[in-house]
Amino acid sequence: MYTRRHSGDHSPYNLKRQHFSSPVPHHGSPPAAGYSPSVPRPGPRETQSTPIQHSPLSPQPSAPRMPPLWGENPRSSLQAYAKDKVSLRIMIIIHIMCSGFLFIQPGHLHSRSHGYTQTNRDHGKTSPSGIACVCISTDAVSCVSQLSGQMVELFEACQQQSTDLERKELCRAQLQREIQRLFPLVRLYLAGSSLSGFGSRNSDADLCLVIQAAPVDQRNDAVYVLSLIQQLFYRLSYIERPQLIRAKVPILKFRDKVSGVEFDLNVNNTVGIRNTFLLRSYAYAERRVRPIILVIKRWARHHRINDASKGTLSSYTLVLMVLHYLQTLPEPVIPSLQNEYPECFSPSMDIHRVPEGPRDIPPYSSSNQASLGELLLGFLKYYTSVFR
16 A cells, blocks of 8 residues: 555545645746746755645546436446447447448438438438438448447446546545655646546546646756656655656656556646646536547557557547547537637636636537437548548
């Protein structure tokens, strides 16, 4: 377990939402005593305890979970299917339907005596509509329905659980305390899919160490800070394999032995915090967003096209592709939150105020009632024959 110098501070049953207040001065604020705009150098080890605050983007443990889709019972789905079998069934259905060119524009199926055709609503006739226009049998419609159900099952089996997030938060809080012995004024934040809502049970976690309000020289200062933290982590019994990666945005990779989670730590890459909060707003804007993105990420990983280090698509890119597709349908599933609420997602907003921005955004109700299966097939068709 973690070495605990103060009992109760890091208990998973005592998690509190961290405020985005910070001892680091805001833009335009007079510098605090002893504060230097340059990268802080490590100070003497203090005997006085530093209160632990929790990640500003972490949902409270008591926050209500996303309601089950289409009345499904998550537990029954988990008991009925192993997630690997569900994944395989989805891949088989997609292969069968794609090999027969059975792509459907969401919500555009109409019954006929011998099957179904897609209607181009813009022109009032059955013709190619930019997504697809095909004649399909009732068996194909049944496959789409089956695909939708199995996407729900895969989502319920693989989505990150609240206990997974609590373990990551517990480690983040402990690491912040350790790092503050070197840099007393810093704050450590969770970011990435762990907080955006698009993570799975085996997702790694991204950490952003905010050391000052101004940008940091990633090539020199960030590497210096991470090298000091790497030396610190070598002395922590619950951290293993701390490895410094000198990339465009350098990161420190390591594994927490207690939770088994792999972490990527960066310095002052605050754009990741802004993106995380924006994507989280999209994730919970409409109930179909999270399931379709998780399934597409697993589909891409299955086909080995989900690894940016090997020249394929990153998970972040896949998320943006899905959001773009859902926004540009004739009847959008989600709106463009940045366009409709620019004041809530301003890139100039102080980083410590980011979580407060979209609090007043009302829920979005889409008139597009397409199933998950239809949306998935439409997504594949859109990026194979429409998108330029």
